Amino acid sequence: MPPHWGNKSSSQPAKPAELSQWWKQLKDPTLNLLIEEAVAGNLDVASAKAKIREARASYREQKGALLPSLEGTASATRTRTAASDTSSEATVYSQYQAGFDASWELDLFGGNKRAAEAAKYGVDAAEEELRDTMLTLVGDVASYYVQAREYQTLRDLARRTAVSQRTTAALTQAEYKAGSATGVDTAKADALASSTEADIPTYEISYATAVHRLSVLLGKPPAALEERLKTGGPIPNPRIAVSTGIPADILNSRPDVRLAERQLAQYTAKIGQAEANRYPSISLTGDIASSATSISDLGKKSTIGWSFGPSLTVPIFQGGQLKAAVDVAKAQGDQYYVAYQSAVLSAMEDVENAVVSLTQERLKHGKLSSSAISYRRATDLSRTLNQAGVTDFLDVLDAERSLYSAEEALIESQASIATDYVALNKALGGGWEGEVDTSEPAVVDTDSGPHLTAAR
Template sequence: MSALRSVAAALMLGGALAGCAVGPDYGGPPKPELPSHWSSKTTSRRESGTLDRWWLRLRDPLLNRLIEQAVAANPDVLKAKAVVREARATVQQTAAGLFPSVSGTAEVTDNKTSAGSASTLVDTAPYALHQASFDSSWELDLFGGTQRSIEAAVRGEQSAGEDLRDSLVTLIGDVASYYVEARGYQARIALAIRTSVSQRDTEKLTRSKYDAGSGNAVDLSKATAQAASTEANVPTYRAALAADVHRLGILLGRPPDAVAGLMARSAPVPAPRMPLPTGLPADLLTTRPDVASAERKLAQATAKIGAAEADRYPAVSLTGSVGTSALRVGDLAKYSSVSWSVGPSVTVPVFDAGKRLATVRIAEAQRDQAFATFHSTLLTALEDVENALVSLSQERIRAVKLTEAANNYREAAKLSRSLFETGSASFIDVLDAERSLYSAEDSLIQSKVSAAKDYIALAKALGGGWVEPVDTSAPLIVDTNTGPHLREALK
């Protein structure tokens, strides 16, 4: 009865302290001072719309297909999914600490004993002894150490989910950027070929004049050199195009040349026509997955302080065992062969040379590191948005000027060529006009690429990405024949 009274007392104490916890309580996400609006915006008005599937604003069906395929098969995303599964299993593993553990054993032994003196030794007949037992233990979470560990595990799972979302944001932005670059190189290749053809025509005209005696060898050499110089750009652009196409294949989780066939046909550089809803700086606390993940890691680190602190307090466990033994299996359940024991045990830390206290101090320092990481991540997010806003707005201004320059150089090249054919202009004027036109048109293509990439960078900086649910339950590798079986030879 005394043992039962001890158990009852321990249960009553556990119930009384069920809501007890040590260590700091997490007060929610930090609320740092943030600007009321972006520095490049004249108003803090929130634009309508969302960042959901922002790449549809680029209006390129092939890009949409590539992004969907990348989300399904990219190795980094698959790895992030596995991390989420690991975090969920960690929560389940940690939560098991709140419940008792029970184990059972069974054994059969053959026995033989001898009795009597050395001169009258008597051997008894051999007999089999059957034994079975059940052992259980339950550590009461009096000071909330297990609950704090569960808090840390849950927040770790939430952080893993945000890391998965961050992987998707990065992946989608990378696919879009490499796609835009590839289309830009295709446009530059086409421009170089088209320009070189025109320059070869100028070379023919110059050669005709030279053969007729009205031209000179210097002009002919310069015409030939300019056409060759333009043609020399084509291999460089083709190599860069191939690198972008290969990178797209890798991002899709496929061989480098997997999308070469899809990209073989040229298409215009995607040009966004709809502005992105930038929202307010404070929105980054929820829209940027890396910021949200850093905040969850801070919450996780705070919970770990409580788990370390609880280890400095006494631990109370309830242990019990039931055992039975008999000469026959059918007699194992008889009360006469049953023995049992039950009772509480208390473990009190007396002296550990400051080891447990040092563990708490380590957890506190790690929490401070997590806070600093959160603050740094948030500042970087603000910087990313500000830079993308400025770059996009200035690139649009630059594109307007480049368009004006290209139009005027085109007219100048047309006029100078006509005047040269009639002998009213020097060949230097023709070369200069054609060279300037090619440079302006090439710069305009690069500007279109830069504007599209700045648009993509802004979407990434704002945290825009995949919004559909992502299935993380399916493992990458499905093991078979995992039950008992003969082991194969090492491979």
């Protein structure tokens, strides 16, 4: 890992990234509530919780293979012997039998231990997948919330500008009737107002799309948030600088990197499992059985037999299957090793891109702010000069068009800063850090037990 981000080195130690609940730095209570609701109700999170329960159950299953197994058996038979030619009569008798069978694989070469180890790493991987899902979820909720506020602000700007331009068009029409304006002036004034009004439906569509996506991320119907967000609100404005730490921090902070590492560990353990299958296995087996012609005699006058001893299984010839299984496991391990490297590089790329985007967007926003102020002053001056008869009315329309474009770009830049802030915290690994209950299943079936067939 490189010692620092980008091409800038510093003699001062890098400050660790502050990722705990980073979205609260935006000072938006509505966003905070939406993220909490999303973590509780998102369907991808629910699916990731189920994967954790599955992985934990698989781990318990593999651990059970390390312990002895014991089974109980019971049987009852009714037998009739045929009569012989030497006058013996046919006989009918019952035979009852009960017993226990036990076995235990000694696992001398560690195949079962490696399988349990792989299953344990599978649990770790499932937990990291849940954290990665929640990191993505928090980032998506914040990003779509920013989009919703951005399109609301752009829509409101278009409405205000359209009203102002309609007023200008009406004044131009009055001046045209008075002979102080031309038909060209009135046509262009009307066209400019209509063009701005045409932007309003576009922003309404984009706003509705963002709100619908937000609702689905919360596990709710698409229109569930329309009433809560319709009053509008400011675009989140991150004011503090984001500390990025050093590149090596992402090995611990990024759940997708930790997930890739756990998967590599899991498939490394599977190599040992496949290797152990090439060697002999030794098991201790035993059984005890009791038989009698009456159930009451099973414990008293029964015939009791038992057996106990080791058994050895030696793979002699499998047509190269066991060696091929080891090669398959090694090739899979290589794939996950490369996937781990790729995850680390992708994480570094995400951070580098987010840092550049946020830094440059802040510079851009400063220039756009100055541009909007200048265009606003130019518009006011153009109107004053036009009323004094010094400039042409087309200068007023051009100034109003430029002012609208500048304010539009300023709003978009403000939203981009918030989006880049979200992307940077997400790239650094900032997600949900609170406790998540994974024990409760999404579906509780009360009728999943055994069903006895009723006699007819």
